[in-house]
Each structure stands twice: as structure tokens, then as C-alpha cells.
Amino acid sequence: MKKSTPNLMSMLHQLIAIPSMSSVNPSFDTSNRAVIDLLACWYEALGFTVQVMPLPRQPHKANLIATIGPAQEHGKNQGIMLAGHTDTVPCEEKFWRFHPFRLTEQENRLYGLGTTDMKSFFALIIEAFKRFDASRFKQPLVVLATADEESSMEGAAMLIQETSLPVRSAVIGEPTGLKPVNAHKGMIMNGIRLIGRGGHSSNPALGLNAMEFMHQVLGELICWRDDLQRRYQDNRFAVPVPTLNLGHIQGGDNPNRICDQCEVHFDIRLLPGMDVQSLHDELHTRLKTLLAGTEIDWEFFPLKQGTPPMLTAKDSRIVKSCELYSHAAAHAVAFCTEGPYLTKLGIDTVILGPGNIAQAHQPDEYLELSSIQPCVDILAKLIAEHCL
Numbered sequence: 001m002k003k004s005t006p007n008l009m010s011m012l013h014q015l016i017a018i019p020s021m022s023s024v025n026p027s028f029d030t031s032n033r034a035v036i037d038l039l040a041c042w043y044e045a046l047g048f049t050v051q052v053m054p055l056p057r058q059p060h061k062a063n064l065i066a067t068i069g070p071a072q073e074h075g076k077n078q079g080i081m082l083a084g085h086t087d088t089v090p091c092e093e094k095f096w097r098f099h100p101f102r103l104t105e106q107e108n109r110l111y112g113l114g115t116t117d118m119k120s121f122f123a124l125i126i127e128a129f130k131r132f133d134a135s136r137f138k139q140p141l142v143v144l145a146t147a148d149e150e151s152s153m154e155g156a157a158m159l160i161q162e163t164s165l166p167v168r169s170a171v172i173g174e175p176t177g178l179k180p181v182n183a184h185k186g187m188i189m190n191g192i193r194l195i196g197r198g199g200h201s202s203n204p205a206l207g208l209n210a211m212e213f214m215h216q217v218l219g220e221l222i223c224w225r226d227d228l229q230r231r232y233q234d235n236r237f238a239v240p241v242p243t244l245n246l247g248h249i250q251g252g253d254n255p256n257r258i259c260d261q262c263e264v265h266f267d268i269r270l271l272p273g274m275d276v277q278s279l280h281d282e283l284h285t286r287l288k289t290l291l292a293g294t295e296i297d298w299e300f301f302p303l304k305q306g307t308p309p310m311l312t313a314k315d316s317r318i319v320k321s322c323e324l325y326s327h328a329a330a331h332a333v334a335f336c337t338e339g340p341y342l343t344k345l346g347i348d349t350v351i352l353g354p355g356n357i358a359q360a361h362q363p364d365e366y367l368e369l370s371s372i373q374p375c376v377d378i379l380a381k382l383i384a385e386h387c388l
Ligand SMILES: [Zn+2]
Pocket: 085, 117, 118, 149, 174, 175
């Protein structure tokens, strides 16, 4: 049976031509639905059972789960899931040499937004799949395509409700230069707002200076960071401790007015073993203790949904397969992925895909032509091992 999907270059052209930018800033945000519908059409033509799942809070965006091969009634089996996100970051066209939404082949590279991060991956899965007769599959192959990885992570987060993913192993095709990644840090972004009282600067008793209290809060954050770095270390990472970066501060309006409000934003990069909720609770308690007995009002709030850290055991089957087929040892990276949402579902997950993270989120994003065939070969070996 010959499969009725376009050839690889045509698929890549079509995927790049559809904008699917996601951003927490609504003026840059677009839907991923047209990409999902295109993938649904291709995978359905190949015999997959396709499920399109609109996001609960953004129903104009959706995830896709495409499954082929026998699934067990109960429990998970040995098949494999190949996964990725369909959204890209927004782009500033004026900084691009090439049109971001027109696939351009030049210098042995394919230029376009989402070539490496990471819409191409879904076409490469199809290339690998076409080598097989799926009626011979003894275990399922699942393709997961998510929404909003670059912004809210809502697509991956909604999978926590999903109980029907029938596999124990997954590979996410984020750009890793085709080298397997089994661990990454997590990230949370938070803000603290202090609300005092304004007044004439000539008499401090006329107000309550939020900026002076912020001075204490910043000291407490740095002290807490030292404490976290003493408690947690992991030599798999180039920066082997959790980090806390003070990234933004705003407060007051005039030198001769007592500052009535001050706000700081910071991120924390968590090591595997650290828990997002426990960290929030810990900081909340420290702030409560620090500011107890003062008149200052304060709020502690997340700026976006945090991403947990990921760690997949080195001796798990999927890590070993990926190491074998890529001829590279699994390692840790600094960037975050949707992997932890899959590991939470009991799916051992490795990050391995073509292209380099240095090209992601940049003008003139590209995928090296030379990385395409090796990627398809690795995917075909993974499918053969886990599905036949
Ligand atoms: Zn990505």
C-alpha cells in the first residue's frame, strides 16, 4: 500500500508556510490549529487514528495525538511516542535575510521559522514511518504534537488528564544535534510586589517606603539562593547548582515622593529533585517571616506556569536505544522542554532531534540538510525496535 502524503520537501514547505507563533503577549500570539489540521490530514492518510484536542483555556489551539498499531486494553506497552510542539516563537521579520514563512534552501541549509524548533520533526517522522508496513506492528507508535510550548505550556500540561497514552517510552525531537538528552533543569518565573504608602519625601513618617522594604526582600532572595545552592548540586550540569536571577525591578516615580509600590521579577532554574510547589511554599514562608510585624502589604505571584526539571534514568531502555542509534552518550542541557510532563505520566523520555538549540529562537533559523537523513535513520531504528 503506497502512502498518500506529499514528499518530504513539500511537507516541510507547507509546515513552515503556516504561522503558528505562540506568545504570552497577545499581539504576537497566533493559533496552531492550521498546523494541527494539516498533520491530522497527513497522519490519517497514513492509517493513524487521529485525535485533535482543543486546549481548555484556549480552544482555538489544539494538541494532536495520532496512534497506529495495536494498543493493549490495560496498562502501557512497549511501543514508542515521538513528540514535539507545533508552535514557534514570534519573529521579527526585519532581522531575517530570508522570509521566515517561506522555506528557503541555501548553503546546504533549510531556512525558515520552525525548521529546527521544531515543526520539521513531524515530517521526518512520516519519512521514517513510510519505511514500514504498519500492519506488522506489534506495539503502538504514537505521535504527539502539542500547542503553546513556547508560551504557556498549556498543551503539555493538559496531558496530565490524558490516561490513554499507551507507551512507556518517548522521544521529543527538540534540537539537540541528534545527541540524546536525558536531563534538564526546570524553570519558574515569579514576581513580588510590595505596596506601601506615598507621601512627601521631607518627612518619612508621611508614608511607607516600599523601595526600602524591597531592599530587605532582595537581601532575603540572595540569602535563599545561597541556601538552595548549598542544599542542591548536580554535576551533570555545566552550572551545577540551582540559579536565581533578579531580572527586572520597578518602583516609585519621583525622587521627592515616598515610594508607594515596588515590584521585582526573577527566575529560578531548578535541578532534578527540586519541586516547583515546595519551592513556592518555602519562599512564601520566608517572606511571611521577613515582613511579619511590618505594615507593608505584599504579594508573591507566578509570572507564568513553571516547567519542572526532567531526569530519565541512564539505564532506561529508551536512553540506551537513543545512545546506541545516535552513537552518543546521553547528557544534560540547560533548556526546558515538555519532557517532564511526559515523565509524570510514567513515560521515560529522551530529547533528541536534528538542528542545534543555538539556531532556535534566532533570526534566520535553519536546519542543516545533512542532519535530515541521519535523523530519519534514527527514528526508523527506534520504530523498528519498539513497534515491530
Ligand atoms: Zn522547541
